[in-house]
Amino acid sequence: MQLQLENLVPIPLREKILQRTSEIWNQAVTFTPGNFVKIKAPSGTGKTTLVHYLYNIRNDYTGEVLVDGQPWDAYKKDQIASMRQQQLSVVFQDLRIFEQLTAVENIELKRVMLPQPYCSAEKVAEMAARLNVTHILNQSGKTLSYGERQRIAIIRALVQPFEWLIMDEPFSHLDDANAQMAADLIAEECRARKAGFILTDLDHDNRFAYDIQFNL
Numbered sequence: 001m002q003l004q005l006e007n008l009v010p011i012p013l014r015e016k017i018l019q020r021t022s023e024i025w026n027q028a029v030t031f032t033p034g035n036f037v038k039i040k041a042p043s044g045t046g047k048t049t050l051v052h053y054l055y056n057i058r059n060d061y062t063g064e065v066l067v068d069g070q071p072w073d074a075y076k077k078d079q080i081a082s083m084r085q086q087q088l089s090v091v092f093q094d095l096r097i098f099e100q101l102t103a104v105e106n107i108e109l110k111r112v113m114l115p116q117p118y119c120s121a122e123k124v125a126e127m128a129a130r131l132n133v134t135h136i137l138n139q140s141g142k143t144l145s146y147g148e149r150q151r152i153a154i155i156r157a158l159v160q161p162f163e164w165l166i167m168d169e170p171f172s173h174l175d176d177a178n179a180q181m182a183a184d185l186i187a188e189e190c191r192a193r194k195a196g197f198i199l200t201d202l203d204h205d206n207r208f209a210y211d212i213q214f215n216l
Helices: 014-018 047-054 077-086 103-111 121-130 146-158 176-193
Strands: 003-010 028-031 036-040 061-067 088-091 164-168 196-201 212-215
Touching: 003 014, 003 047, 047 061, 047 164, 047 196, 077 088, 088 146, 103 121, 103 146, 121 146, 121 176, 146 164, 146 176, 164 176, 176 196
Parallel strands: 036 196, 036 212, 088 164, 164 196
Antiparallel strands: 003 028, 003 061
8 A cells, every 4th residue: 555645734734833944744745555654743843633634633724635546535444444444453542442342342343344354363372471471361441541542552553454554652651661662563464465664753763774764
């Protein structure tokens, strides 16, 4: 799956964005499949907005987001749903953990979307152990700390098949040790699938060997 941006500009941020230099907004950008992409994005420059555009949950922009050469609006709803089940996965900044469900039930929502789940329950248990969240799997979402929620959201994103993993500040609530463990798991899973990721964050980091970095 190839993702491209063609002169993309968020309408609500248009005046602000056009007054500054960006390597993403109002540019022609191609994200090469399989690449590890970092987008450094200072506060207020639209990083969460960009993630929403890439995942097609907002369309208040000029320009185009192209998926395999076609704009999002060229695809039917069932095609987009299929892409989100099998080609695009996401870790939102607000995490979107369902508080009425347990941590493991939140993960299962993604794992069992397909008739033949991509990951086994044993694989989920292995990921949970690696990220030190085994002990909270049966707790309700509302009892989890932000750091625990973040790790559950990361596991949930990894249990489905994908060609691109899109992440919005995925380590913002984690200390360095837990962030590195999560980064190692993400890199391992992406390489195993020959998948790429697009990560937005506020600052530089060395948790991944990025193929390319942009300034938003």
